[in-house]
Amino acid sequence: MYTHVLEERKNSIKTSDRDAAPIRCETASVSGAVSQRACVYCGARVVLNPITDAFHIVHGPIGCASYTWDIRGSLSSGSELYRNSFSTDLQEKDVVFGGAKKLTSAIDEVMNVYAPKLIFVYATCIAGVIGDDVEAVCREAERKYGSRVIPVKAPGFSGNKSTGYRMACDALMQLLLPHREQAAADGVNILGDYNLAGEMWIIKNYMKEIGVPVISTFTGDASYDRLLGAPSARLNVVQCAGSMIYLAERMEMEFGIPWIKASFFGIEDTTTAIRQIADLTGSPETRRKAEAFTRRESERATALTAPYHKSLAGKKAAIFVGGGFKAISLVRQFREMGMETVLVGTQTGKADEYEVLGKLVSPGTVILDDANPAELEKFMREKGADILVGGVKERPLAYKLGIAFCDHNHERKHALAGYEGVENFAREVNLSVNSPVWHYARG
Numbered sequence: 001m002y003t004h005v006l007e008e009r010k011n012s013i014k015t016s017d018r019d020a021a022p023i024r025c026e027t028a029s030v031s032g033a034v035s036q037r038a039c040v041y042c043g044a045r046v047v048l049n050p051i052t053d054a055f056h057i058v059h060g061p062i063g064c065a066s067y068t069w070d071i072r073g074s075l076s077s078g079s080e081l082y083r084n085s086f087s088t089d090l091q092e093k094d095v096v097f098g099g100a101k102k103l104t105s106a107i108d109e110v111m112n113v114y115a116p117k118l119i120f121v122y123a124t125c126i127a128g129v130i131g132d133d134v135e136a137v138c139r140e141a142e143r144k145y146g147s148r149v150i151p152v153k154a155p156g157f158s159g160n161k162s163t164g165y166r167m168a169c170d171a172l173m174q175l176l177l178p179h180r181e182q183a184a185a186d187g188v189n190i191l192g193d194y195n196l197a198g199e200m201w202i203i204k205n206y207m208k209e210i211g212v213p214v215i216s217t218f219t220g221d222a223s224y225d226r227l228l229g230a231p232s233a234r235l236n237v238v239q240c241a242g243s244m245i246y247l248a249e250r251m252e253m254e255f256g257i258p259w260i261k262a263s264f265f266g267i268e269d270t271t272t273a274i275r276q277i278a279d280l281t282g283s284p285e286t287r288r289k290a291e292a293f294t295r296r297e298s299e300r301a302t303a304l305t306a307p308y309h310k311s312l313a314g315k316k317a318a319i320f321v322g323g324g325f326k327a328i329s330l331v332r333q334f335r336e337m338g339m340e341t342v343l344v345g346t347q348t349g350k351a352d353e354y355e356v357l358g359k360l361v362s363p364g365t366v367i368l369d370d371a372n373p374a375e376l377e378k379f380m381r382e383k384g385a386d387i388l389v390g391g392v393k394e395r396p397l398a399y400k401l402g403i404a405f406c407d408h409n410h411e412r413k414h415a416l417a418g419y420e421g422v423e424n425f426a427r428e429v430n431l432s433v434n435s436p437v438w439h440y441a442r443g
Protein backbone atom coordinates (compact mmCIF):
# COMPACT_ATOMS: atom_id res chain seq x y z
CA MET A 1 0.00 0.00 0.00
CA TYR A 2 2.76 2.47 0.94
CA THR A 3 5.34 1.88 -1.77
CA HIS A 4 8.93 3.13 -1.42
CA VAL A 5 8.64 3.08 2.36
CA LEU A 6 10.75 0.84 4.62
CA GLU A 7 8.78 -2.25 5.65
CA GLU A 8 9.44 -1.56 9.36
CA ARG A 9 8.02 1.95 9.00
CA LYS A 10 4.69 1.02 7.42
CA ASN A 11 2.79 0.76 10.71
CA SER A 12 3.91 4.31 11.60
CA ILE A 13 2.03 5.73 8.62
CA LYS A 14 -1.71 5.80 8.05
CA THR A 15 -4.27 7.44 5.83
CA SER A 16 -7.08 9.04 7.82
CA ASP A 17 -10.12 7.35 6.29
CA ARG A 18 -8.45 4.11 5.18
CA ASP A 19 -6.36 2.53 7.93
CA ALA A 20 -8.41 1.55 10.97
CA ALA A 21 -5.50 0.21 13.04
CA PRO A 22 -3.88 2.65 15.51
CA ILE A 23 -0.62 4.19 14.33
CA ARG A 24 2.64 2.82 15.76
CA CYS A 25 4.13 5.57 17.96
CA GLU A 26 5.95 6.23 21.26
CA THR A 27 8.60 3.70 20.24
CA ALA A 28 12.30 3.82 19.35
CA SER A 29 13.16 5.01 15.84
CA VAL A 30 13.83 2.34 13.22
CA SER A 31 17.60 1.96 12.79
CA GLY A 32 18.80 3.41 9.52
CA ALA A 33 15.49 5.14 8.78
CA VAL A 34 17.07 8.63 9.20
CA SER A 35 14.69 9.90 11.87
CA GLN A 36 14.13 13.67 12.13
CA ARG A 37 14.15 13.34 15.93
CA ALA A 38 16.88 15.02 17.98
CA CYS A 39 18.97 13.02 20.48
CA VAL A 40 18.25 12.51 24.20
CA TYR A 41 20.73 15.20 25.27
CA CYS A 42 19.22 17.72 22.84
CA GLY A 43 15.72 16.97 24.20
CA ALA A 44 16.91 17.69 27.74
CA ARG A 45 18.84 20.81 26.75
CA VAL A 46 15.98 22.47 24.87
CA VAL A 47 13.73 22.18 27.92
CA LEU A 48 16.28 23.56 30.41
CA ASN A 49 18.10 26.10 28.25
CA PRO A 50 15.58 28.97 28.56
CA ILE A 51 16.14 29.30 32.36
CA THR A 52 17.78 32.67 32.03
CA ASP A 53 20.29 32.61 34.90
CA ALA A 54 21.21 28.90 34.76
CA PHE A 55 24.56 27.63 33.48
CA HIS A 56 24.85 24.63 31.22
CA ILE A 57 28.06 22.57 31.29
CA VAL A 58 28.17 19.89 28.65
CA HIS A 59 30.39 17.00 29.70
CA GLY A 60 31.31 15.57 26.33
CA PRO A 61 33.05 16.44 23.07
CA ILE A 62 32.75 20.02 21.90
CA GLY A 63 30.31 19.01 19.13
CA CYS A 64 27.49 18.33 21.63
CA ALA A 65 27.83 21.84 23.07
CA SER A 66 28.05 23.60 19.71
CA TYR A 67 25.05 21.64 18.37
CA THR A 68 22.86 23.07 21.12
CA TRP A 69 24.49 26.46 21.78
CA ASP A 70 21.76 29.12 22.14
CA ILE A 71 19.46 26.54 20.57
CA ARG A 72 16.11 28.19 21.22
CA GLY A 73 15.04 31.66 20.23
CA SER A 74 13.86 32.09 23.83
CA LEU A 75 13.78 35.68 25.02
CA SER A 76 14.66 36.94 28.48
CA SER A 77 13.41 39.90 30.50
CA GLY A 78 16.58 39.76 32.62
CA SER A 79 19.76 37.72 32.54
CA GLU A 80 21.28 36.61 29.23
CA LEU A 81 23.65 34.08 30.83
CA TYR A 82 21.67 31.11 29.47
CA ARG A 83 22.79 32.00 25.95
CA ASN A 84 26.33 30.77 26.74
CA SER A 85 27.42 27.17 26.42
CA PHE A 86 30.22 25.55 28.44
CA SER A 87 31.93 22.28 27.63
CA THR A 88 34.59 19.99 29.05
CA ASP A 89 35.64 19.31 25.43
CA LEU A 90 36.48 15.65 26.06
CA GLN A 91 39.43 14.34 24.01
CA GLU A 92 40.92 10.90 23.34
CA LYS A 93 43.12 11.10 26.46
CA ASP A 94 40.02 11.73 28.61
CA VAL A 95 38.29 8.75 27.04
CA VAL A 96 41.20 6.55 28.12
CA PHE A 97 41.88 8.03 31.57
CA GLY A 98 38.43 9.38 32.47
CA GLY A 99 37.03 12.91 32.36
CA ALA A 100 35.77 13.44 35.92
CA LYS A 101 38.71 15.69 36.90
CA LYS A 102 38.10 17.86 33.85
CA LEU A 103 34.46 18.21 34.85
CA THR A 104 35.41 19.24 38.39
CA SER A 105 37.77 21.89 36.93
CA ALA A 106 35.03 23.18 34.62
CA ILE A 107 32.58 23.56 37.52
CA ASP A 108 35.27 25.26 39.65
CA GLU A 109 36.00 27.71 36.84
CA VAL A 110 32.33 28.59 36.31
CA MET A 111 31.80 29.00 40.07
CA ASN A 112 34.91 31.15 40.49
CA VAL A 113 34.06 33.46 37.60
CA TYR A 114 30.24 33.67 37.78
CA ALA A 115 29.17 32.13 41.13
CA PRO A 116 25.79 31.03 39.70
CA LYS A 117 22.94 29.67 41.85
CA LEU A 118 22.18 26.88 39.38
CA ILE A 119 24.26 24.73 37.04
CA PHE A 120 23.03 21.83 34.91
CA VAL A 121 25.70 19.29 34.00
CA TYR A 122 24.86 17.16 30.99
CA ALA A 123 26.59 13.81 30.46
CA THR A 124 26.49 13.12 26.72
CA CYS A 125 27.31 9.98 24.69
CA ILE A 126 31.04 9.75 25.39
CA ALA A 127 30.68 10.47 29.11
CA GLY A 128 28.03 7.74 29.22
CA VAL A 129 30.30 5.25 27.45
CA ILE A 130 33.38 5.85 29.63
CA GLY A 131 31.24 5.88 32.76
CA ASP A 132 32.39 9.05 34.54
CA ASP A 133 30.60 9.39 37.88
CA VAL A 134 28.92 12.69 37.03
CA GLU A 135 26.51 12.46 39.96
CA ALA A 136 29.39 12.23 42.47
CA VAL A 137 31.14 15.24 40.90
CA CYS A 138 27.92 17.31 41.08
CA ARG A 139 27.24 16.23 44.68
CA GLU A 140 30.74 17.29 45.71
CA ALA A 141 30.36 20.65 43.91
CA GLU A 142 27.05 21.33 45.68
CA ARG A 143 28.72 20.60 49.02
CA LYS A 144 31.70 22.81 48.19
CA TYR A 145 29.84 25.84 46.82
CA GLY A 146 26.32 25.64 48.27
CA SER A 147 24.78 26.19 44.81
CA ARG A 148 22.59 23.71 42.98
CA VAL A 149 24.64 21.58 40.57
CA ILE A 150 22.21 19.15 38.96
CA PRO A 151 23.35 16.23 36.78
CA VAL A 152 21.40 15.41 33.64
CA LYS A 153 22.59 11.99 32.48
CA ALA A 154 21.49 12.22 28.86
CA PRO A 155 23.71 10.22 26.51
CA GLY A 156 22.25 10.66 23.04
CA PHE A 157 21.96 6.91 22.48
CA SER A 158 19.88 6.18 25.60
CA GLY A 159 16.49 6.71 23.93
CA ASN A 160 15.00 9.51 21.85
CA LYS A 161 14.12 13.16 22.31
CA SER A 162 11.19 12.27 24.60
CA THR A 163 13.60 10.50 26.97
CA GLY A 164 15.53 13.77 27.12
CA TYR A 165 12.35 15.68 27.99
CA ARG A 166 11.78 13.35 30.93
CA MET A 167 15.36 13.77 32.11
CA ALA A 168 14.96 17.55 32.03
CA CYS A 169 11.71 17.26 34.00
CA ASP A 170 13.46 15.02 36.56
CA ALA A 171 16.21 17.66 36.87
CA LEU A 172 13.55 20.34 37.47
CA MET A 173 11.97 18.16 40.17
CA GLN A 174 15.38 17.84 41.84
CA LEU A 175 15.38 21.61 41.98
CA LEU A 176 11.83 21.91 43.33
CA LEU A 177 11.56 19.05 45.81
CA PRO A 178 13.51 20.75 48.66
CA HIS A 179 10.99 23.66 48.39
CA ARG A 180 7.80 21.64 48.61
CA GLU A 181 6.69 23.08 51.95
CA GLN A 182 5.09 26.36 50.92
CA ALA A 183 1.76 28.03 51.65
CA ALA A 184 -0.64 27.69 48.70
CA ALA A 185 -0.77 30.79 46.52
CA ASP A 186 -3.56 32.00 44.28
CA GLY A 187 -2.01 31.57 40.85
CA VAL A 188 -0.93 29.23 38.08
CA ASN A 189 2.31 27.90 36.62
CA ILE A 190 2.66 27.84 32.85
CA LEU A 191 4.49 24.74 31.62
CA GLY A 192 5.87 24.01 28.16
CA ASP A 193 6.18 27.50 26.78
CA TYR A 194 9.71 28.59 25.97
CA ASN A 195 9.12 32.30 25.29
CA LEU A 196 10.02 31.94 21.63
CA ALA A 197 9.69 35.40 20.10
CA GLY A 198 8.17 36.53 23.43
CA GLU A 199 5.18 34.12 23.40
CA MET A 200 5.30 33.57 27.17
CA TRP A 201 4.83 37.31 27.65
CA ILE A 202 1.72 37.19 25.46
CA ILE A 203 0.21 34.40 27.58
CA LYS A 204 1.16 36.19 30.81
CA ASN A 205 -0.60 39.32 29.53
CA TYR A 206 -3.76 37.27 28.94
CA MET A 207 -3.59 35.97 32.51
CA LYS A 208 -3.20 39.56 33.74
CA GLU A 209 -6.23 40.63 31.68
CA ILE A 210 -8.42 38.05 33.40
CA GLY A 211 -6.86 38.53 36.84
CA VAL A 212 -4.98 35.22 37.22
CA PRO A 213 -1.46 35.59 38.70
CA VAL A 214 1.35 33.59 37.09
CA ILE A 215 3.74 32.17 39.69
CA SER A 216 6.37 30.27 37.68
CA THR A 217 7.02 29.61 34.02
CA PHE A 218 8.64 26.41 32.69
CA THR A 219 10.92 27.37 31.29
CA GLY A 220 10.48 30.44 29.08
CA ASP A 221 11.89 33.57 30.77
CA ALA A 222 12.30 31.57 34.01
CA SER A 223 14.88 32.30 36.67
CA TYR A 224 16.16 30.24 39.58
CA ASP A 225 14.32 32.30 42.20
CA ARG A 226 11.02 32.42 40.29
CA LEU A 227 11.05 28.65 39.67
CA LEU A 228 11.25 27.90 43.37
CA GLY A 229 7.75 29.29 43.98
CA ALA A 230 6.18 26.71 41.66
CA PRO A 231 5.07 24.19 44.35
CA SER A 232 2.67 26.84 45.77
CA ALA A 233 0.56 27.19 42.60
CA ARG A 234 -3.04 25.96 42.47
CA LEU A 235 -2.97 24.89 38.80
CA ASN A 236 -0.42 23.89 36.16
CA VAL A 237 -1.29 24.94 32.61
CA VAL A 238 0.59 22.77 30.09
CA GLN A 239 1.14 24.32 26.66
CA CYS A 240 3.73 21.99 25.04
CA ALA A 241 2.31 18.67 26.12
CA GLY A 242 5.11 16.57 24.61
CA SER A 243 7.82 18.03 26.80
CA MET A 244 5.97 18.84 30.00
CA ILE A 245 3.10 16.45 30.78
CA TYR A 246 5.57 14.30 32.67
CA LEU A 247 6.56 17.26 34.87
CA ALA A 248 2.89 18.14 35.41
CA GLU A 249 2.19 14.55 36.48
CA ARG A 250 5.14 14.53 38.88
CA MET A 251 4.09 17.88 40.36
CA GLU A 252 0.57 16.57 40.85
CA MET A 253 1.96 13.51 42.64
CA GLU A 254 4.48 15.38 44.81
CA PHE A 255 2.75 18.74 45.44
CA GLY A 256 -0.91 17.93 44.69
CA ILE A 257 -1.16 20.52 41.89
CA PRO A 258 -3.79 19.58 39.26
CA TRP A 259 -3.02 20.30 35.60
CA ILE A 260 -4.70 20.92 32.29
CA LYS A 261 -3.52 20.94 28.68
CA ALA A 262 -4.05 24.32 27.03
CA SER A 263 -3.03 25.28 23.52
CA PHE A 264 -2.57 28.94 22.61
CA PHE A 265 -2.31 28.36 18.86
CA GLY A 266 -5.23 29.54 16.72
CA ILE A 267 -8.35 31.52 17.64
CA GLU A 268 -10.45 28.52 18.70
CA ASP A 269 -7.81 26.92 20.93
CA THR A 270 -6.64 30.20 22.50
CA THR A 271 -10.21 31.12 23.40
CA THR A 272 -10.87 27.65 24.84
CA ALA A 273 -7.63 27.77 26.86
CA ILE A 274 -8.34 31.17 28.46
CA ARG A 275 -11.94 30.28 29.31
CA GLN A 276 -10.90 26.90 30.72
CA ILE A 277 -8.32 28.52 33.03
CA ALA A 278 -10.90 31.10 34.16
CA ASP A 279 -13.47 28.36 34.85
CA LEU A 280 -11.02 26.46 37.02
CA THR A 281 -10.33 29.47 39.25
CA GLY A 282 -13.99 29.29 40.32
CA SER A 283 -14.30 33.09 40.39
CA PRO A 284 -17.36 34.55 38.58
CA GLU A 285 -15.45 37.81 38.08
CA THR A 286 -12.54 36.03 36.36
CA ARG A 287 -15.01 34.14 34.16
CA ARG A 288 -16.74 37.34 33.19
CA LYS A 289 -13.43 38.98 32.30
CA ALA A 290 -12.32 35.92 30.29
CA GLU A 291 -15.59 35.85 28.39
CA ALA A 292 -15.40 39.53 27.47
CA PHE A 293 -11.67 39.44 26.66
CA THR A 294 -11.81 36.35 24.44
CA ARG A 295 -14.89 37.62 22.57
CA ARG A 296 -13.22 40.95 21.87
CA GLU A 297 -9.85 39.44 20.87
CA SER A 298 -11.39 36.66 18.72
CA GLU A 299 -13.37 39.24 16.76
CA ARG A 300 -10.28 41.40 16.34
CA ALA A 301 -8.09 38.47 15.19
CA THR A 302 -10.81 37.23 12.81
CA ALA A 303 -11.08 40.69 11.24
CA LEU A 304 -7.30 41.03 10.90
CA THR A 305 -6.91 37.67 9.16
CA ALA A 306 -9.98 37.98 6.92
CA PRO A 307 -8.07 39.74 4.09
CA TYR A 308 -5.79 36.66 3.73
CA HIS A 309 -8.59 34.14 3.33
CA LYS A 310 -9.17 34.76 -0.35
CA SER A 311 -5.55 34.11 -1.31
CA LEU A 312 -5.23 31.10 1.02
CA ALA A 313 -8.54 29.35 0.30
CA GLY A 314 -8.03 25.87 -1.10
CA LYS A 315 -4.25 25.77 -0.45
CA LYS A 316 -2.89 22.53 0.96
CA ALA A 317 -0.77 22.31 4.10
CA ALA A 318 1.71 19.71 5.35
CA ILE A 319 2.61 19.75 9.07
CA PHE A 320 5.59 18.07 10.70
CA VAL A 321 6.23 19.29 14.25
CA GLY A 322 7.56 17.97 17.56
CA GLY A 323 4.40 17.07 19.46
CA GLY A 324 0.85 15.93 18.67
CA PHE A 325 -0.91 18.59 20.74
CA LYS A 326 0.58 21.37 18.61
CA ALA A 327 -0.22 19.45 15.41
CA ILE A 328 -3.90 19.29 16.46
CA SER A 329 -4.00 23.07 16.96
CA LEU A 330 -2.33 23.66 13.60
CA VAL A 331 -4.88 21.53 11.74
CA ARG A 332 -7.65 23.62 13.34
CA GLN A 333 -5.78 26.84 12.58
CA PHE A 334 -5.38 25.98 8.89
CA ARG A 335 -9.07 25.19 8.77
CA GLU A 336 -9.86 28.62 10.26
CA MET A 337 -7.80 30.06 7.36
CA GLY A 338 -9.71 28.07 4.74
CA MET A 339 -6.82 25.66 4.09
CA GLU A 340 -6.80 21.86 4.08
CA THR A 341 -4.20 19.73 5.85
CA VAL A 342 -3.08 16.92 3.54
CA LEU A 343 -0.20 15.55 5.66
CA VAL A 344 0.41 15.72 9.38
CA GLY A 345 3.18 14.13 11.38
CA THR A 346 5.10 14.54 14.61
CA GLN A 347 8.40 13.47 16.14
CA THR A 348 7.00 12.38 19.50
CA GLY A 349 3.18 12.34 19.28
CA LYS A 350 1.18 10.08 21.59
CA ALA A 351 -1.47 7.49 20.72
CA ASP A 352 -4.39 9.59 22.05
CA GLU A 353 -3.17 12.62 20.06
CA TYR A 354 -2.99 10.58 16.84
CA GLU A 355 -6.52 9.37 17.53
CA VAL A 356 -7.74 12.99 17.74
CA LEU A 357 -5.80 13.88 14.58
CA GLY A 358 -7.34 10.94 12.72
CA LYS A 359 -10.84 12.24 13.48
CA LEU A 360 -9.99 15.90 12.84
CA VAL A 361 -8.38 15.77 9.39
CA SER A 362 -10.12 15.32 6.04
CA PRO A 363 -10.40 11.90 4.38
CA GLY A 364 -7.18 10.94 2.60
CA THR A 365 -4.84 12.89 4.88
CA VAL A 366 -1.55 11.09 5.50
CA ILE A 367 -0.57 10.82 9.18
CA LEU A 368 3.01 9.89 10.13
CA ASP A 369 4.90 9.29 13.34
CA ASP A 370 8.68 9.89 13.44
CA ALA A 371 8.85 10.46 9.68
CA ASN A 372 12.08 10.75 7.70
CA PRO A 373 12.84 13.20 4.85
CA ALA A 374 12.21 10.59 2.13
CA GLU A 375 8.70 9.90 3.45
CA LEU A 376 7.90 13.58 3.85
CA GLU A 377 9.06 14.23 0.28
CA LYS A 378 7.08 11.32 -1.16
CA PHE A 379 3.80 12.19 0.55
CA MET A 380 4.09 15.96 0.10
CA ARG A 381 4.57 15.41 -3.65
CA GLU A 382 1.73 12.90 -3.84
CA LYS A 383 -0.66 15.17 -1.95
CA GLY A 384 0.40 18.37 -3.73
CA ALA A 385 1.23 20.28 -0.55
CA ASP A 386 1.66 24.04 -1.04
CA ILE A 387 3.41 24.67 2.29
CA LEU A 388 5.26 22.72 4.95
CA VAL A 389 5.11 23.84 8.58
CA GLY A 390 8.01 22.43 10.55
CA GLY A 391 11.38 23.20 12.11
CA VAL A 392 14.96 23.84 11.09
CA LYS A 393 15.53 20.30 9.79
CA GLU A 394 12.48 20.42 7.50
CA ARG A 395 13.20 23.84 5.99
CA PRO A 396 15.81 22.70 3.38
CA LEU A 397 13.58 19.83 2.32
CA ALA A 398 10.69 22.19 1.53
CA TYR A 399 12.92 24.60 -0.35
CA LYS A 400 14.55 21.82 -2.41
CA LEU A 401 11.09 20.65 -3.44
CA GLY A 402 9.99 24.19 -4.30
CA ILE A 403 7.38 24.20 -1.53
CA ALA A 404 6.70 27.16 0.76
CA PHE A 405 7.82 26.84 4.40
CA CYS A 406 6.80 28.26 7.77
CA ASP A 407 9.05 27.79 10.82
CA HIS A 408 6.97 26.78 13.83
CA ASN A 409 9.91 25.68 15.95
CA HIS A 410 12.79 27.12 18.00
CA GLU A 411 14.03 29.58 15.41
CA ARG A 412 10.83 31.45 14.75
CA LYS A 413 11.21 35.19 14.90
CA HIS A 414 7.54 36.18 15.10
CA ALA A 415 5.23 35.15 17.91
CA LEU A 416 2.80 32.51 16.63
CA ALA A 417 0.93 31.99 19.91
CA GLY A 418 -2.21 33.78 21.05
CA TYR A 419 -4.40 36.13 19.08
CA GLU A 420 -1.32 38.16 18.09
CA GLY A 421 0.18 34.97 16.67
CA VAL A 422 -2.92 34.25 14.59
CA GLU A 423 -2.32 37.31 12.47
CA ASN A 424 1.46 36.74 12.27
CA PHE A 425 0.86 33.16 11.17
CA ALA A 426 -1.69 34.08 8.48
CA ARG A 427 0.61 36.80 7.15
CA GLU A 428 3.65 34.52 7.08
CA VAL A 429 1.80 31.61 5.45
CA ASN A 430 0.28 33.94 2.86
CA LEU A 431 3.64 35.57 2.03
CA SER A 432 5.34 32.22 1.65
CA VAL A 433 2.59 30.28 -0.18
CA ASN A 434 1.86 33.05 -2.64
CA SER A 435 5.45 34.05 -3.32
CA PRO A 436 6.20 34.03 -7.07
CA VAL A 437 9.53 32.33 -6.36
CA TRP A 438 7.93 28.85 -6.29
CA HIS A 439 6.97 29.07 -9.99
CA TYR A 440 10.67 29.45 -10.82
CA ALA A 441 11.89 26.94 -8.23
CA ARG A 442 9.55 24.21 -9.54
CA GLY A 443 10.50 25.03 -13.13
Ligand code: SF4
Binding pocket: 039, 040, 041, 042, 060, 063, 064, 067, 124, 125, 126, 154, 155, 156, 157
Ligand atom coordinates in the same frame (compact mmCIF):
# COMPACT_ATOMS: atom_id res chain seq x y z
S1 SF4 B 1 23.99 12.03 19.79
FE1 SF4 B 1 25.55 11.96 21.44
S2 SF4 B 1 27.35 12.90 20.53
FE2 SF4 B 1 25.62 13.53 19.26
S3 SF4 B 1 24.93 15.51 20.13
FE3 SF4 B 1 23.70 13.88 21.09
S4 SF4 B 1 24.81 13.43 22.98
FE4 SF4 B 1 26.27 14.54 21.65
